Amino acid sequence: MPQFLSNKRLxxxxxxxxxxxxxxxxxxxxxxxxxxxxQIVKEAVGAGQSVFSRPAHFVTGVFDNIDxxxxxxxxxxxxxxxxxxFAGVQAEVTDLRSENEELKExxxxxxxxxxxxxxxxxxIARNPDQWEEKIILNxxxxxxxxxxxxxxxxGGLIGKVTIVTPTTSTVELxxxxxxxxxxxxxxxxxxxxFGLIExxxxxxxxxxxxxxxxxxxxxxxxxxxxxxxxxxxxKGIVIGEITEVTIDEFGLTKLAxxxxxxxxxxxxHVVIADRLAPEVDGEDNGMTEEEEEEx
Amino acid sequence: MIRFLVPIVCLVLFFVExxxxxxxxxxxxxxxxxxxxxFLILFLIFLTVFYELRHALFYGLFFGLLYDVxxxxxxxxxSFLYPAVCLIAAYFFKKIPQNLLSxxxxxxxxxxxxxxxxxxxxxxxxxxxxxxxxxxTSRLWPTLIANALYLGLLGWVFRSMMVTQxxxxxxxxxxx
Numbered sequence: 001m002p003q004f005l006s007n008k009r010l011x012x013x014x015x016x017x018x019x020x021x022x023x024x025x026x027x028x029x030x031x032x033x034x035x036x037x038x039q040i041v042k043e044a045v046g047a048g049q050s051v052f053s054r055p056a057h058f059v060t061g062v063f064d065n066i067d068x069x070x071x072x073x074x075x076x077x078x079x080x081x082x083x084x085x086f087a088g089v090q091a092e093v094t095d096l097r098s099e100n101e102e103l104k105e106x107x108x109x110x111x112x113x114x115x116x117x118x119x120x121x122x123x124i125a126r127n128p129d130q131w132e133e134k135i136i137l138n139x140x141x142x143x144x145x146x147x148x149x150x151x152x153x154x155g156g157l158i159g160k161v162t163i164v165t166p167t168t169s170t171v172e173l174x175x176x177x178x179x180x181x182x183x184x185x186x187x188x189x190x191x192x193x194f195g196l197i198e199x200x201x202x203x204x205x206x207x208x209x210x211x212x213x214x215x216x217x218x219x220x221x222x223x224x225x226x227x228x229x230x231x232x233x234x235k236g237i238v239i240g241e242i243t244e245v246t247i248d249e250f251g252l253t254k255l256a257x258x259x260x261x262x263x264x265x266x267x268x269h270v271v272i273a274d275r276l277a278p279e280v281d282g283e284d285n286g287m288t289e290e291e292e293e294e295x
Numbered sequence: 296m297i298r299f300l301v302p303i304v305c306l307v308l309f310f311v312e313x314x315x316x317x318x319x320x321x322x323x324x325x326x327x328x329x330x331x332x333x334f335l336i337l338f339l340i341f342l343t344v345f346y347e348l349r350h351a352l353f354y355g356l357f358f359g360l361l362y363d364v365x366x367x368x369x370x371x372x373x374s375f376l377y378p379a380v381c382l383i384a385a386y387f388f389k390k391i392p393q394n395l396l397s398x399x400x401x402x403x404x405x406x407x408x409x410x411x412x413x414x415x416x417x418x419x420x421x422x423x424x425x426x427x428x429x430x431x432t433s434r435l436w437p438t439l440i441a442n443a444l445y446l447g448l449l450g451w452v453f454r455s456m457m458v459t460q461x462x463x464x465x466x467x468x469x470x471x
Contacts, residue, residue: 131417
């Protein structure tokens, strides 16, 4: 029987394994930071990836168009019915907006958590091994993207930026299993209720809204939006709607299941929200830039 | 010919994988199925068994490293797994009948082993808490079926691409 590996090769293999284990543990510790060689590789692969993703998006676009053509008749009828409502709502919105601006001028309030600078981006890849829910966008620090910015589609919030290089950025989706992933959110109603989006139920495919005051009554179907109080996201990005309210594992606060408003399956064009109000660094309760300078 | 063909095919497969990843997860009948495209490693297994091990190891290390840096941000995971899978493929292929069917089955068996190894690794570092049953039904079987389809369609192309080459050429240096 021929020997599988000679002694010399076996030693080489062992050294290789040890080196790799060391590398794995080293890179596991600081995954948020990118070193220069990593950055160069990311840039190069990103450039190649955009070349390949463009025709792919074109093909899926054609299929989408055919799909929507089939449903045109039905959709048109529905939309016509809603158009009449829409005119009324439109008038009301303009009225409220101007009123809001006047009132803001009256109290001299300039900064608003709602305002943000939208950065349009295209998804060039999705992490193919899907253990972590990550997508890669074709915008980076050159276009004003910073870490921790909110990323959304027309439907609603989908995730936040975790790593940026000059021309690419990596987005971790809200459907991740990462326990350190939090979004401060609020439930719209007569009184706004605040809580944190923490975690994702993979079986139900719904987000968990935790730390809600026990005395508050929540209804199914209530809208959940970002509150802007976490310090990074703008206020008012739609997250989803409540499907069930229960008590959390310690019995002290309430927990609500939130069905995400955005569709995560075929992501193509997304918007990165660059908040105009001062941002804090890090996850939550970080410091603003001014505070940092003082300290 | 193969001198340029192999790196080009590797590069194309590497870039096509995440594009197929965009279609996943598939939702059929209310449940989600994760289909992970593993085009590159299957090609490398074919390269190992029908052409030469050293080239496969080299490309496995190179593209594994790119994969780690660009997608996973854990360096050393795929750059270890890809060459390791090629080594095991070379070892086992000597002991079984050497034809297209056996190579396909071997490649799928190794893919299964690799998926399980990745599942255990990600469970170890706490990136997933999916129970083994969910992993089997929503990830392993769909992935294996989709990749079997891919090998069924393109396996003979890969093989004819490698086997028609002069066997003497494979033993020479120069492709690096």
